Amino acid sequence: MVETTQDTAGHGASSPAAPTRAGSRDASDHALDRAFGQSVLAQIDRPIVLVGLMGAGKSCIGKRLSSHLGLPFVDADREIEAAAGCSIPDIFASHGEQAFRDGERRVIQRLLGNPVHILATGGGAFVDPSTRALVKERGLSIWIRADLDLLLKRVSRRNDRPLLQNVDPRAKLAELIELRHPFYEQADIIVDSADGPPEVTLGRVMEALHDHFAKAKGNAS
Template identity: 40%
Template structure:
C-alpha cells in the first residue's frame, strides 16, 4: 500500500493535518514545499523570483516523485501540485489522495498574514484565491479518493475522520 497524499488549496490545513495524521498512523511526514526549500537552500518566493512558477513546478514534481518512491508516508502537497497531469497520475498510482477542502473566505482568513505565498503577493489576494479555486477544484475532486471539509472542524477532528474513513476502506 502506498503513501497518503494531502491535496487542496493553500490554507486548507494540509501541513497541520498532515503532521497529525502521520503521527496518528505512525508514519513519516513530508511537506513537499518544505522539502523543496530544504534541498535547494532557498525559500519558495526566491525560487518563484529567480526561476518563475515553471521552475518551481519542475522542482515540485521531482520532489513528489522522489517522496512517492520512498517508504510509505504522509505527504502534504502544495496547492498547485495538481495542475500537472503527471503529478495527479503519480499520486493516484502510488497511494491514497485526500482532498482537504475549504472555502475561499476561510483561505483568506488563514493566509492573511502569510508573506511566504508568492501567488498572493501581487494584486488582490481574494481575487487570486477565487481564480485558483475555480481552476484547481475540479482537479482536486478528480484525483481525490477521500474528501474532507476543514472549515468547521478542528484539525484533530479532521484527522480522526480521515483515519476512520481509511480504516473503513481498508487502507490502514
C-alpha cells in the same frame, strides 16, 4: 474517492471503487481511538498524499495524522526548498513558476518512492498532469477541502505565499478555486476542513480512510 456528503463519480489509484468522501459529520472519539487508528494503519500500503489549496490545512492535518498513525510526515515544499537551497518565494522570483513546478514534480516523484508516509503537497502539485498521474499510481490522495472564507482567514496569517503577492487575496483564491477544484475532485478521498480544532478534521480523515478501505474490500469480495 470518499465523501459522505454526496456520491460523485471518480476513481482511485488502487481500486475501481467510487471515491469516498467525508465532511458531513463531526469527528467522533471513536475515529481518534488508538485501536481504530491501528486498524486503519494496517490497511495502508502506500504513501498518503494530501492535496488542496493553500490554507486548507494540509501540513497541519498531515502532522497530526502522522503522529496518530505513527508514520513519518514529509512536507513537499520543505523538501523542494532543501533541494533548491533557497525558499519557494525566491525560486518563484528568480526562476519563475514553471521552474518551480518542474522541481516540484521531480521531488514528489522521489518522495513517492519512499516507504509509507504522510506527504503534504503544495497547492499546485496535483494540478500538474504528470504529478497527478504519479500520485494516482503510487499514493492514496486525500483532498482537504475548504471554502473561500476559511482559506482567506488562514492565508492572512502569512505573507509569504508567492501567488498572493501584489494581488487581491480573495479574488486570487476565488480564481484558484475555479481553476483547481476540478483536479482536486479526482482525489481518492475528499474531506472538508473544519473551521475549528484540527482534531475535528483529523477525525474526519480517519473516518474517511476507514470508509475507503471498507468500500474497497467490499468491492473486492
